[in-house]
Structure formats: structure tokens, C-alpha cells
Amino acid sequence: RVDFIASALAPEGESGEEYRADMVRERAFRVPMGRIAQGDDIARMAAFLASAESDYITGLSISVSGGTEMS
16 A cells, blocks of 8 residues: 655654744735644554554545645
8 A cells, every 4th residue: 555645844754844833823814724734644644554553545646634625
């Protein structure tokens, strides 16, 4: 099985960048869910895809972005 998680900005990621509080607030304002992604949001999707509950899911790009593609 092959799936792809298309994640949103997650400030505690491993990019090495530091995120200013004002930038985080500004980006969160543009996200329909009202906040930016956290590492746990992405990790929970990865755990689900690795679990038996997703054994018939394959070939998908799954967006974990709080709905940013809708705005």
C-alpha cells in the first residue's frame, strides 16, 4: 500500500526554522479550523494509515491541513 500525507505548516517540525508568534497567528487566521497544524495532527494520520483500520486504503494523498485548500 502507498499513501501520501500532505501536511500543513507545523511549527515544531524539523525544518529548523523558528516561527514568530505573530506569524503563527496570521497563518492560523487563514485556516478554516482556526489553528495551524501540530505535529500530533500529522502523527495521528500516519498512525491510522499504519494501522489495520486502514488496510483497504491505498493510492491516496490525504490532506492534514485544517481545510486550507478550501479557503
